[in-house]
Amino acid sequence: MAPTEYVDRPVPTISLEDFDDRIDAITKELVNAAENVGFFCVIDHGISYESVDRIFDQSARFFSQDDNVKAQVPFSPQHNAGWEKNSQVRPSTGVADRKESYQMQFGEGMNGRWLADEALPGFREEALSFMQQAQSVSEKLMICFARGLGFENDYFVSAHDVSRPESQTVCRLLHYFETPELPNPTGEVYHRAGAHADWDLLTLLFQKAGQSGLEICPGRELSTSFGYGDAWTKIEPDVQKNAIVCNVGDLLMSWSDDRFKSTFHRVKAPCEPGDYYGERYSIAFFNQPCRDAQIQGPLKKYPLITGEEFTRDAMSRNFKSLKEKLQNKEEVKSREASSIAVMSQLSTMA
Ligand SMILES: O=C(O)CCC(=O)C(=O)O
Ligand SMILES: [Fe+2]
Numbered sequence: 135m136a137p138t139e140y141v142d143r144p145v146p147t148i149s150l151e152d153f154d155d156r157i158d159a160i161t162k163e164l165v166n167a168a169e170n171v172g173f174f175c176v177i178d179h180g181i182s183y184e185s186v187d188r189i190f191d192q193s194a195r196f197f198s199q200d201d202n203v204k205a206q207v208p209f210s211p212q213h214n215a216g217w218e219k220n221s222q223v224r225p226s227t228g229v230a231d232r233k234e235s236y237q238m239q240f241g242e243g244m245n246g247r248w249l250a251d252e253a254l255p256g257f258r259e260e261a262l263s264f265m266q267q268a269q270s271v272s273e274k275l276m277i278c279f280a281r282g283l284g285f286e287n288d289y290f291v292s293a294h295d296v297s298r299p300e301s302q303t304v305c306r307l308l309h310y311f312e313t314p315e316l317p318n319p320t321g322e323v324y325h326r327a328g329a330h331a332d333w334d335l336l337t338l339l340f341q342k343a344g345q346s347g348l349e350i351c352p353g354r355e356l357s358t359s360f361g362y363g364d365a366w367t368k369i370e371p372d373v374q375k376n377a378i379v380c381n382v383g384d385l386l387m388s389w390s391d392d393r394f395k396s397t398f399h400r401v402k403a404p405c406e407p408g409d410y411y412g413e414r415y416s417i418a419f420f421n422q423p424c425r426d427a428q429i430q431g432p433l434k435k436y437p438l439i440t441g442e443e444f445t446r447d448a449m450s451r452n453f454k455s456l457k458e459k460l461q462n463k464e465e466v467k468s469r470e471a472s473s474i475a476v477m478s479q480l481s482t483m484a
Contacts, residue, residue: 140367146163146175148174172382190342199253207248214304214445215304219234229328231326233309235306265303273291293428300425303421304420304422308416310401326401330399340417388436426441
């Protein structure tokens with residue numbers, strides 16, 4: 135396999151210090167990052183190291199439960215909540231990511247999808263308290279992006295109100311398994327998170343020191359397109375400063391009439407010297423719109439739709455693209471099979 139092509143692209147680190155007084159300067163930096171890279175890191179965001187450590191401890195505690203315990207809260211695609219393992223297939227790879235994840239929400243989508251408190255005492259309370267903190271940081275960013283697009287300050291905040299039962303915002307705990315470092319004879323690729331763009335407004339990604347692997351591939355012009363290039367850039371957040379990696383999702387790309395970029399990213403399948411092969415934990419906080427939010431950009435490039443419709447369309451686009459990928463794979467396989475048959479005929483004829 136050809137080595138991965140890497141390029142250096144600047145991924146800005148933006149301080150949220152003195153937010154109220156510096157809001158215009160911060161907005162300028164965020165808008166610039168969203169227009170040019172789609173990824174940026176925020177520091178001085180108000181979430182302490184201890185809070186981040188605590189939620190990672192809770193995440194390890196959750197994933198260390200037996201599979202049949204976790205299976206009591208199975209992932210529901212309809213609600214986008216619950217636990218899944220080795221089952222998310224990305225259109226970019228056509229095979230399941232090697233990981234497990236647990237998606238939690240504030241709203242009705244989470245009904246019946248928390249483990250009983252006796253199974254994991256204190257977990258739900260700790261998780262919700264962390265989610266509230268991630269929501270507060272998200273709201274600061276939403277205010278800046280609303281200002282950057284000429285909307286009222288609270289425009290995105292009220293469309294993502296997590297106190298409403300219609301909230302669809304998701305906090306996803308992720309656990310990637312250790313990857314065998316030996317060359318594998320089958321050539322199988324152990325995808326961690328295959329290349330994809332997120333569908334939400336804005337994602338906050340919490341990474342653990344020493345557990346690298348997140349990479350980006352900018353260059354997408356439309357929020358509905360799937361193609362991506364070949365050159366990747368490693369995301370290396372400043373862990374000393376407790377940086378949160380943030381990325382624009384398809385929703386903000388579409389809501390900004392494609393001005394802000396939702397960038398393809400992946401957690402690399404480790405396969406080259408220097409890659410991290412160990413067990414990996416991360417946490418993604420996806421700001422999803424309330425089901426009844428009204429979505430349309432200032433230039434009205436796309437028709438007005440609701441949060442529920444946007445999510446449904448994103449899922450069906452994903453599904454269609456996955457079907458095409460699997461069909462192509464089948465065609466390649468059958469072409470390979472027939473050329474092998476022709477070749478073996480030729481060799482028997484020779
Ligand atoms: O694990 C990570 O660092 C990234 C995960 C991610 O991109 C996702 O779940 O959408
Ligand atoms: Fe993602």
